[in-house]
Amino acid sequence: MLNVSTILKSxxxxxxxxxxxxxxxxxVMLRGMLSIFVxxxxxxxxxxxxxxxxxKKKEKSGENSK
Amino acid sequence: xxxxxxxxxFIQDNWMNAIMWIIGGVLIYLAIKKDxxxxxxxxxxxxxxxxxxxxxxxxxxxxxxxxxxxxGIANEFFPLVLxxxxxxxxxxxxxxxxxxxxxxxxxxxxxxxxxxxxxxLCGFSPTEAASIAIIGAADGPTSIVVANHLGISANNPGLFxxxxxxxYSYMALVPIVQRPVIKLITTKKERLxxxxxxxxDVSKTTRILFPIAITAVVGFVAPGGLPLIGFLMFGNLIRExxxxxxxxxxxxxxxxxxxxxxxxxxxxxxxxxxSFLQAQTLIVLGLxxxxxxxxxxxxxxxxxxxxxFAKKKVNPMIGAAGISAFPxxxxxxxKMGQEEDNQNFLLMHAIGANVSGQIASVVAGGLILSIFxxxxx
Numbered sequence: 001m002l003n004v005s006t007i008l009k010s011x012x013x014x015x016x017x018x019x020x021x022x023x024x025x026x027x028v029m030l031r032g033m034l035s036i037f038v039x040x041x042x043x044x045x046x047x048x049x050x051x052x053x054x055x056k057k058k059e060k061s062g063e064n065s066k
Numbered sequence: 067x068x069x070x071x072x073x074x075x076f077i078q079d080n081w082m083n084a085i086m087w088i089i090g091g092v093l094i095y096l097a098i099k100k101d102x103x104x105x106x107x108x109x110x111x112x113x114x115x116x117x118x119x120x121x122x123x124x125x126x127x128x129x130x131x132x133x134x135x136x137x138g139i140a141n142e143f144f145p146l147v148l149x150x151x152x153x154x155x156x157x158x159x160x161x162x163x164x165x166x167x168x169x170x171x172x173x174x175x176x177x178x179x180x181x182x183x184x185x186x187l188c189g190f191s192p193t194e195a196a197s198i199a200i201i202g203a204a205d206g207p208t209s210i211v212v213a214n215h216l217g218i219s220a221n222n223p224g225l226f227x228x229x230x231x232x233x234y235s236y237m238a239l240v241p242i243v244q245r246p247v248i249k250l251i252t253t254k255k256e257r258l259x260x261x262x263x264x265x266x267d268v269s270k271t272t273r274i275l276f277p278i279a280i281t282a283v284v285g286f287v288a289p290g291g292l293p294l295i296g297f298l299m300f301g302n303l304i305r306e307x308x309x310x311x312x313x314x315x316x317x318x319x320x321x322x323x324x325x326x327x328x329x330x331x332x333x334x335x336x337x338x339x340x341s342f343l344q345a346q347t348l349i350v351l352g353l354x355x356x357x358x359x360x361x362x363x364x365x366x367x368x369x370x371x372x373x374x375f376a377k378k379k380v381n382p383m384i385g386a387a388g389i390s391a392f393p394x395x396x397x398x399x400x401k402m403g404q405e406e407d408n409q410n411f412l413l414m415h416a417i418g419a420n421v422s423g424q425i426a427s428v429v430a431g432g433l434i435l436s437i438f439x440x441x442x443x
Contacts, residue, residue: 015192015437020186020191020192020441021186022183022186022187024186024192025179025182025183025186025195026183028179028182028437029179029180029182029183031433031437032175032178032179032430032433032434032437033172033175033176033179035287035288035429035433036172036175036426036429036430036433037169037172038287039172039283039284039287039288039429040168040169040171040172040422040426040429042283043165043168043279043280043283043425044165044166044168044169046276046279046283047161047162047165047168047272047276048165050162050269050271050272050275050276050279051162051165051268051269051272053271054268054269054271054272057269057271058269
Protein backbone atom coordinates (compact mmCIF):
# COMPACT_ATOMS: atom_id res chain seq x y z
CA MET A 1 0.00 0.00 0.00
CA LEU A 2 1.35 3.40 -0.98
CA ASN A 3 2.64 5.31 2.03
CA VAL A 4 1.98 8.94 1.18
CA SER A 5 3.60 10.38 4.29
CA THR A 6 6.80 8.47 3.53
CA ILE A 7 6.89 9.94 0.05
CA LEU A 8 6.31 13.46 1.40
CA LYS A 9 8.96 13.10 4.08
CA SER A 10 11.48 11.66 1.61
CA UNK A 11 11.53 15.04 -0.13
CA UNK A 12 10.14 13.68 -3.37
CA UNK A 13 8.15 16.86 -3.85
CA UNK A 14 10.97 19.16 -2.75
CA UNK A 15 12.74 20.81 -5.65
CA UNK A 16 16.51 21.16 -5.62
CA UNK A 17 17.62 24.66 -4.69
CA UNK A 18 21.19 24.35 -5.98
CA UNK A 19 20.42 22.79 -9.36
CA UNK A 20 16.79 23.64 -10.12
CA UNK A 21 16.01 22.10 -13.48
CA UNK A 22 13.17 20.73 -15.58
CA UNK A 23 12.57 17.70 -13.34
CA UNK A 24 12.36 20.00 -10.31
CA UNK A 25 9.83 22.16 -12.13
CA UNK A 26 7.74 19.02 -12.73
CA UNK A 27 7.95 18.26 -8.99
CA VAL A 28 6.70 21.78 -8.28
CA MET A 29 3.88 21.21 -10.78
CA LEU A 30 2.83 18.00 -9.06
CA ARG A 31 3.08 19.52 -5.59
CA GLY A 32 1.32 22.72 -6.64
CA MET A 33 -1.61 21.07 -8.39
CA LEU A 34 -2.06 18.50 -5.59
CA SER A 35 -2.01 21.25 -2.96
CA ILE A 36 -4.52 23.38 -4.88
CA PHE A 37 -6.89 20.43 -5.24
CA VAL A 38 -6.55 19.47 -1.57
CA UNK A 39 -7.28 23.06 -0.49
CA UNK A 40 -10.22 23.16 -2.89
CA UNK A 41 -11.60 19.88 -1.53
CA UNK A 42 -11.39 21.24 2.01
CA UNK A 43 -13.17 24.45 0.96
CA UNK A 44 -15.91 22.48 -0.82
CA UNK A 45 -16.42 20.40 2.30
CA UNK A 46 -16.61 23.54 4.44
CA UNK A 47 -19.20 25.11 2.14
CA UNK A 48 -21.29 21.92 2.08
CA UNK A 49 -21.23 21.82 5.90
CA UNK A 50 -22.12 25.52 6.12
CA UNK A 51 -24.98 25.11 3.66
CA UNK A 52 -26.33 22.06 5.49
CA UNK A 53 -26.11 23.86 8.84
CA UNK A 54 -27.97 26.89 7.42
CA UNK A 55 -30.69 24.69 5.90
CA LYS A 56 -31.23 22.85 9.22
CA LYS A 57 -31.38 26.14 11.08
CA LYS A 58 -33.95 27.46 8.59
CA GLU A 59 -36.07 24.31 8.90
CA LYS A 60 -35.97 24.53 12.70
CA SER A 61 -37.01 28.17 12.76
CA GLY A 62 -39.76 27.30 10.25
CA GLU A 63 -41.03 24.55 12.56
CA ASN A 64 -40.86 26.83 15.62
CA SER A 65 -42.89 29.54 13.92
CA LYS A 66 -45.68 26.96 13.27
CA UNK B 67 25.91 69.04 -42.80
CA UNK B 68 25.60 69.78 -39.07
CA UNK B 69 21.77 69.52 -39.09
CA UNK B 70 21.92 66.04 -40.62
CA UNK B 71 24.62 65.04 -38.13
CA UNK B 72 22.50 66.28 -35.24
CA UNK B 73 19.44 64.52 -36.60
CA UNK B 74 21.40 61.28 -37.13
CA UNK B 75 22.82 61.50 -33.62
CA PHE B 76 19.29 62.06 -32.26
CA ILE B 77 18.02 58.99 -34.08
CA GLN B 78 20.95 56.87 -32.85
CA ASP B 79 20.39 58.00 -29.26
CA ASN B 80 16.62 57.62 -29.28
CA TRP B 81 15.56 54.83 -31.64
CA MET B 82 14.91 52.51 -28.70
CA ASN B 83 12.87 55.24 -27.01
CA ALA B 84 10.89 55.60 -30.22
CA ILE B 85 9.99 51.90 -30.11
CA MET B 86 8.72 52.39 -26.56
CA TRP B 87 6.63 55.37 -27.74
CA ILE B 88 5.07 53.07 -30.31
CA ILE B 89 4.46 50.37 -27.70
CA GLY B 90 2.92 52.96 -25.39
CA GLY B 91 0.76 54.20 -28.25
CA VAL B 92 -0.38 50.66 -29.07
CA LEU B 93 -1.36 50.05 -25.43
CA ILE B 94 -3.32 53.33 -25.38
CA TYR B 95 -5.00 52.42 -28.68
CA LEU B 96 -5.97 48.99 -27.38
CA ALA B 97 -7.31 50.55 -24.18
CA ILE B 98 -9.43 53.22 -25.87
CA LYS B 99 -10.42 51.80 -29.25
CA LYS B 100 -10.67 48.12 -28.34
CA ASP B 101 -11.70 48.61 -24.71
CA UNK B 102 -9.02 46.18 -23.55
CA UNK B 103 -8.42 46.55 -19.81
CA UNK B 104 -8.40 50.34 -20.19
CA UNK B 105 -8.00 50.93 -16.45
CA UNK B 106 -4.48 49.54 -16.59
CA UNK B 107 -3.33 49.54 -20.20
CA UNK B 108 -3.96 53.27 -20.66
CA UNK B 109 -1.84 54.45 -17.70
CA UNK B 110 0.83 51.83 -18.48
CA UNK B 111 0.93 52.97 -22.11
CA UNK B 112 1.06 56.65 -21.23
CA UNK B 113 3.70 55.97 -18.60
CA UNK B 114 5.82 54.10 -21.16
CA UNK B 115 5.85 57.25 -23.31
CA UNK B 116 6.57 59.52 -20.32
CA UNK B 117 9.63 57.64 -19.08
CA UNK B 118 11.13 57.27 -22.55
CA UNK B 119 11.02 60.88 -23.70
CA UNK B 120 14.54 62.27 -24.33
CA UNK B 121 16.01 63.72 -21.17
CA UNK B 122 13.17 62.35 -19.03
CA UNK B 123 14.16 61.95 -15.39
CA UNK B 124 10.64 61.21 -14.21
CA UNK B 125 11.52 57.59 -13.39
CA UNK B 126 15.01 58.34 -12.08
CA UNK B 127 15.67 58.35 -8.32
CA UNK B 128 13.71 61.24 -6.88
CA UNK B 129 11.38 61.50 -9.87
CA UNK B 130 7.65 61.26 -9.20
CA UNK B 131 7.23 57.87 -10.88
CA UNK B 132 10.16 56.53 -8.88
CA UNK B 133 8.53 57.88 -5.70
CA UNK B 134 5.19 56.28 -6.58
CA UNK B 135 6.91 53.01 -7.49
CA UNK B 136 8.76 52.85 -4.16
CA UNK B 137 5.63 53.89 -2.28
CA GLY B 138 3.35 51.28 -3.77
CA ILE B 139 4.92 48.68 -6.04
CA ALA B 140 8.26 47.90 -4.37
CA ASN B 141 6.50 47.26 -1.07
CA GLU B 142 3.40 45.64 -2.68
CA PHE B 143 1.11 48.24 -1.08
CA PHE B 144 -0.83 49.08 -4.27
CA PRO B 145 -1.69 45.56 -5.49
CA LEU B 146 -2.60 44.32 -2.00
CA VAL B 147 -4.87 47.29 -1.25
CA LEU B 148 -6.39 46.91 -4.72
CA UNK B 149 -7.26 43.36 -3.71
CA UNK B 150 -9.50 44.77 -0.96
CA UNK B 151 -11.51 46.51 -3.67
CA UNK B 152 -11.57 43.41 -5.86
CA UNK B 153 -12.72 41.27 -2.93
CA UNK B 154 -15.51 43.73 -2.25
CA UNK B 155 -16.66 43.41 -5.87
CA UNK B 156 -16.84 39.62 -5.93
CA UNK B 157 -20.12 37.81 -5.29
CA UNK B 158 -19.33 34.23 -4.31
CA UNK B 159 -23.04 33.29 -4.47
CA UNK B 160 -22.79 31.06 -7.57
CA UNK B 161 -19.88 29.15 -6.00
CA UNK B 162 -21.65 28.79 -2.65
CA UNK B 163 -24.73 27.48 -4.47
CA UNK B 164 -22.70 24.81 -6.27
CA UNK B 165 -19.33 24.44 -4.52
CA UNK B 166 -18.17 21.66 -6.91
CA UNK B 167 -17.48 24.44 -9.43
CA UNK B 168 -14.40 25.29 -7.35
CA UNK B 169 -12.74 22.21 -8.82
CA UNK B 170 -12.69 23.86 -12.24
CA UNK B 171 -11.05 26.93 -10.78
CA UNK B 172 -8.36 24.65 -9.36
CA UNK B 173 -7.83 22.76 -12.62
CA UNK B 174 -7.53 25.98 -14.61
CA UNK B 175 -4.34 26.90 -12.74
CA UNK B 176 -2.49 24.15 -14.60
CA UNK B 177 -1.12 26.69 -17.04
CA UNK B 178 0.89 28.34 -14.26
CA UNK B 179 2.86 25.21 -13.50
CA UNK B 180 3.17 24.14 -17.13
CA UNK B 181 4.63 27.54 -17.96
CA UNK B 182 7.03 27.19 -15.02
CA UNK B 183 8.44 24.08 -16.68
CA UNK B 184 8.62 25.80 -20.08
CA UNK B 185 10.32 28.88 -18.61
CA UNK B 186 12.85 26.63 -16.87
CA LEU B 187 13.57 24.94 -20.21
CA CYS B 188 14.08 28.41 -21.75
CA GLY B 189 16.93 28.99 -19.30
CA PHE B 190 15.31 31.37 -16.83
CA SER B 191 16.39 31.16 -13.19
CA PRO B 192 13.91 29.55 -10.75
CA THR B 193 12.63 32.87 -9.42
CA GLU B 194 12.37 34.33 -12.93
CA ALA B 195 10.57 31.24 -14.20
CA ALA B 196 8.15 31.36 -11.25
CA SER B 197 7.46 35.07 -11.83
CA ILE B 198 6.76 34.43 -15.52
CA ALA B 199 4.60 31.42 -14.71
CA ILE B 200 2.33 33.45 -12.43
CA ILE B 201 1.09 35.31 -15.51
CA GLY B 202 -1.12 32.23 -15.79
CA ALA B 203 -2.91 33.32 -12.63
CA ALA B 204 -4.65 35.81 -14.96
CA ASP B 205 -4.59 38.32 -12.14
CA GLY B 206 -2.61 41.56 -12.20
CA PRO B 207 -2.11 42.12 -8.44
CA THR B 208 -1.07 38.47 -7.91
CA SER B 209 1.48 38.73 -10.72
CA ILE B 210 2.87 41.97 -9.31
CA VAL B 211 3.09 40.71 -5.72
CA VAL B 212 4.71 37.38 -6.64
CA ALA B 213 7.22 38.88 -9.09
CA ASN B 214 8.11 41.67 -6.65
CA HIS B 215 8.43 39.31 -3.72
CA LEU B 216 10.75 37.05 -5.71
CA GLY B 217 13.05 39.99 -6.34
CA ILE B 218 12.34 40.40 -10.04
CA SER B 219 11.29 44.06 -9.84
CA ALA B 220 14.58 44.96 -8.13
CA ASN B 221 16.98 42.64 -10.02
CA ASN B 222 15.41 42.59 -13.47
CA PRO B 223 13.01 45.53 -13.91
CA GLY B 224 12.65 44.90 -17.65
CA LEU B 225 11.41 41.38 -16.97
CA PHE B 226 9.05 42.73 -14.29
CA UNK B 227 7.62 45.26 -16.74
CA UNK B 228 7.18 42.56 -19.38
CA UNK B 229 5.39 40.30 -16.87
CA UNK B 230 2.95 43.05 -15.86
CA UNK B 231 2.23 44.08 -19.46
CA UNK B 232 1.77 40.43 -20.46
CA UNK B 233 -0.54 39.70 -17.52
CA TYR B 234 -2.88 42.61 -18.19
CA SER B 235 -2.77 42.29 -21.98
CA TYR B 236 -3.64 38.61 -22.01
CA MET B 237 -6.41 39.16 -19.46
CA ALA B 238 -7.93 41.54 -21.96
CA LEU B 239 -7.28 39.11 -24.83
CA VAL B 240 -9.07 36.19 -23.15
CA PRO B 241 -11.95 36.26 -25.67
CA ILE B 242 -9.43 35.96 -28.52
CA VAL B 243 -7.14 33.40 -26.86
CA GLN B 244 -9.70 31.04 -25.34
CA ARG B 245 -12.17 30.68 -28.22
CA PRO B 246 -9.97 28.77 -30.70
CA VAL B 247 -8.40 26.68 -27.92
CA ILE B 248 -11.82 25.61 -26.61
CA LYS B 249 -13.03 24.79 -30.13
CA LEU B 250 -9.88 22.77 -30.81
CA ILE B 251 -10.11 20.56 -27.73
CA THR B 252 -13.87 20.02 -27.52
CA THR B 253 -16.28 18.31 -29.86
CA LYS B 254 -19.57 19.82 -31.02
CA LYS B 255 -21.42 17.15 -29.03
CA GLU B 256 -19.57 18.21 -25.87
CA ARG B 257 -20.27 21.89 -26.46
CA LEU B 258 -23.97 21.09 -26.79
CA UNK B 259 -24.19 19.55 -23.30
CA UNK B 260 -26.91 21.39 -21.43
CA UNK B 261 -26.53 22.35 -17.81
CA UNK B 262 -29.50 23.39 -15.76
CA UNK B 263 -29.16 26.00 -13.10
CA UNK B 264 -31.17 25.75 -9.92
CA UNK B 265 -31.24 28.94 -7.91
CA UNK B 266 -30.61 28.20 -4.25
CA ASP B 267 -30.54 30.70 -1.41
CA VAL B 268 -27.25 31.07 0.33
CA SER B 269 -27.52 32.11 3.96
CA LYS B 270 -25.87 35.24 5.27
CA THR B 271 -23.96 33.11 7.79
CA THR B 272 -22.40 31.10 4.97
CA ARG B 273 -21.49 34.26 3.07
CA ILE B 274 -19.81 35.72 6.16
CA LEU B 275 -17.98 32.57 7.26
CA PHE B 276 -16.74 31.71 3.76
CA PRO B 277 -14.06 34.43 3.43
CA ILE B 278 -12.87 33.77 6.99
CA ALA B 279 -12.65 30.03 6.38
CA ILE B 280 -10.74 30.46 3.11
CA THR B 281 -8.23 32.78 4.74
CA ALA B 282 -7.61 30.29 7.54
CA VAL B 283 -7.26 27.26 5.25
CA VAL B 284 -5.00 28.96 2.69
CA GLY B 285 -3.02 30.60 5.48
CA PHE B 286 -2.18 27.17 6.92
CA VAL B 287 -1.30 25.59 3.58
CA ALA B 288 0.55 28.49 1.93
CA PRO B 289 1.49 31.17 4.46
CA GLY B 290 3.37 33.06 1.73
CA GLY B 291 0.02 33.81 0.14
CA LEU B 292 -1.58 35.18 3.29
CA PRO B 293 -1.28 38.87 2.27
CA LEU B 294 -2.98 38.09 -1.06
CA ILE B 295 -5.78 35.88 0.18
CA GLY B 296 -6.18 37.89 3.40
CA PHE B 297 -6.75 41.22 1.67
CA LEU B 298 -9.01 39.68 -0.98
CA MET B 299 -11.18 38.04 1.64
CA PHE B 300 -11.13 41.11 3.87
CA GLY B 301 -12.69 43.02 1.00
CA ASN B 302 -15.26 40.29 0.54
CA LEU B 303 -16.07 40.25 4.26
CA ILE B 304 -16.68 44.00 4.19
CA ARG B 305 -19.15 43.35 1.36
CA GLU B 306 -20.96 40.41 2.92
CA UNK B 307 -21.18 41.45 6.58
CA UNK B 308 -24.08 43.79 5.79
CA UNK B 309 -23.10 46.46 8.31
CA UNK B 310 -20.36 48.20 6.34
CA UNK B 311 -22.16 49.18 3.14
CA UNK B 312 -20.43 52.55 2.87
CA UNK B 313 -16.99 50.92 3.30
CA UNK B 314 -17.90 48.26 0.76
CA UNK B 315 -18.95 50.89 -1.76
CA UNK B 316 -15.81 52.93 -1.10
CA UNK B 317 -13.63 49.84 -1.54
CA UNK B 318 -15.35 48.84 -4.79
CA UNK B 319 -15.30 52.27 -6.38
CA UNK B 320 -13.14 55.02 -4.88
CA UNK B 321 -10.38 52.87 -3.41
CA UNK B 322 -10.12 50.53 -6.38
CA UNK B 323 -10.08 53.39 -8.90
CA UNK B 324 -7.58 55.47 -6.92
CA UNK B 325 -5.13 52.62 -6.48
CA UNK B 326 -5.54 51.58 -10.12
CA UNK B 327 -4.52 55.08 -11.26
CA UNK B 328 -1.35 55.05 -9.16
CA UNK B 329 -0.54 51.41 -9.94
CA UNK B 330 -0.84 51.88 -13.67
CA UNK B 331 1.36 54.94 -13.91
CA UNK B 332 4.04 53.69 -11.50
CA UNK B 333 4.57 50.45 -13.48
CA UNK B 334 6.13 52.77 -16.07
CA UNK B 335 9.33 52.80 -14.03
CA UNK B 336 10.04 49.30 -15.35
CA UNK B 337 9.43 50.31 -18.95
CA UNK B 338 12.58 52.22 -19.70
CA UNK B 339 13.72 51.20 -23.18
CA UNK B 340 17.10 49.78 -22.19
CA SER B 341 15.56 47.35 -19.68
CA PHE B 342 12.29 46.54 -21.49
CA LEU B 343 13.53 46.03 -25.04
CA GLN B 344 15.35 42.77 -24.64
CA ALA B 345 14.88 39.32 -26.13
CA GLN B 346 13.46 38.17 -22.80
CA THR B 347 10.43 40.45 -23.30
CA LEU B 348 9.40 38.57 -26.42
CA ILE B 349 9.96 35.24 -24.67
CA VAL B 350 7.85 36.41 -21.72
CA LEU B 351 5.04 37.46 -24.06
CA GLY B 352 5.22 34.02 -25.68
CA LEU B 353 5.25 32.20 -22.35
CA UNK B 354 2.36 34.33 -21.11
CA UNK B 355 0.30 33.11 -24.05
CA UNK B 356 1.33 29.52 -23.24
CA UNK B 357 0.14 30.06 -19.67
CA UNK B 358 -3.31 31.21 -20.73
CA UNK B 359 -3.66 28.46 -23.32
CA UNK B 360 -2.75 25.72 -20.87
CA UNK B 361 -4.98 27.20 -18.16
CA UNK B 362 -7.81 26.69 -20.64
CA UNK B 363 -6.59 23.21 -21.58
CA UNK B 364 -6.29 22.22 -17.90
CA UNK B 365 -9.82 23.34 -17.06
CA UNK B 366 -11.44 21.75 -20.11
CA UNK B 367 -9.64 18.42 -19.76
CA UNK B 368 -10.54 18.25 -16.09
CA UNK B 369 -14.19 18.69 -17.02
CA UNK B 370 -13.83 15.89 -19.58
CA UNK B 371 -12.27 13.73 -16.88
CA UNK B 372 -15.21 14.45 -14.56
CA UNK B 373 -17.58 13.40 -17.35
CA UNK B 374 -16.06 9.90 -17.37
CA PHE B 375 -17.67 9.31 -13.98
CA ALA B 376 -20.45 11.85 -13.60
CA LYS B 377 -24.06 10.89 -14.13
CA LYS B 378 -24.99 14.48 -14.96
CA LYS B 379 -22.53 15.54 -17.63
CA VAL B 380 -20.69 18.82 -17.38
CA ASN B 381 -20.23 21.00 -20.43
CA PRO B 382 -16.40 20.95 -20.74
CA MET B 383 -16.35 24.63 -21.67
CA ILE B 384 -17.15 25.37 -18.02
CA GLY B 385 -13.63 24.18 -17.22
CA ALA B 386 -12.23 26.98 -19.40
CA ALA B 387 -14.12 29.51 -17.28
CA GLY B 388 -12.01 28.49 -14.28
CA ILE B 389 -9.33 30.94 -15.40
CA SER B 390 -9.25 33.94 -13.12
CA ALA B 391 -10.03 36.54 -15.81
CA PHE B 392 -13.40 37.65 -14.42
CA PRO B 393 -15.91 38.16 -15.98
CA UNK B 394 -14.58 37.87 -19.53
CA UNK B 395 -13.93 34.14 -19.42
CA UNK B 396 -17.44 33.40 -18.13
CA UNK B 397 -18.93 35.55 -20.88
CA UNK B 398 -16.86 33.78 -23.56
CA UNK B 399 -18.02 30.35 -22.40
CA UNK B 400 -21.66 31.43 -22.12
CA LYS B 401 -21.57 33.00 -25.58
CA MET B 402 -19.97 29.92 -27.14
CA GLY B 403 -22.64 27.77 -25.51
CA GLN B 404 -25.38 30.02 -26.90
CA GLU B 405 -23.85 29.87 -30.38
CA GLU B 406 -24.15 26.08 -30.35
CA ASP B 407 -27.59 26.00 -28.68
CA ASN B 408 -29.45 29.18 -27.85
CA GLN B 409 -31.42 27.37 -25.16
CA ASN B 410 -28.29 26.43 -23.24
CA PHE B 411 -27.67 28.92 -20.45
CA LEU B 412 -24.20 28.32 -19.06
CA LEU B 413 -23.67 31.77 -17.56
CA MET B 414 -24.24 31.04 -13.87
CA HIS B 415 -22.12 27.86 -13.98
CA ALA B 416 -19.42 29.74 -15.87
CA ILE B 417 -19.49 32.61 -13.36
CA GLY B 418 -19.20 30.13 -10.50
CA ALA B 419 -16.13 28.55 -12.10
CA ASN B 420 -14.72 31.98 -12.99
CA VAL B 421 -15.07 33.32 -9.45
CA SER B 422 -13.55 30.19 -7.94
CA GLY B 423 -10.64 30.70 -10.33
CA GLN B 424 -9.94 33.94 -8.48
CA ILE B 425 -9.56 31.97 -5.24
CA ALA B 426 -7.49 29.23 -6.85
CA SER B 427 -5.17 31.72 -8.57
CA VAL B 428 -4.40 33.37 -5.24
CA VAL B 429 -3.79 29.94 -3.68
CA ALA B 430 -1.44 29.16 -6.56
CA GLY B 431 0.33 32.48 -6.04
CA GLY B 432 0.75 31.70 -2.36
CA LEU B 433 2.14 28.25 -3.13
CA ILE B 434 4.61 29.67 -5.65
CA LEU B 435 5.76 32.19 -3.04
CA SER B 436 6.05 29.53 -0.35
CA ILE B 437 8.10 27.22 -2.58
CA PHE B 438 10.33 29.78 -4.31
CA UNK B 439 11.06 32.09 -1.38
CA UNK B 440 13.68 29.48 -0.41
CA UNK B 441 15.62 30.46 -3.55
CA UNK B 442 15.98 34.08 -2.43
CA UNK B 443 18.58 33.32 0.26
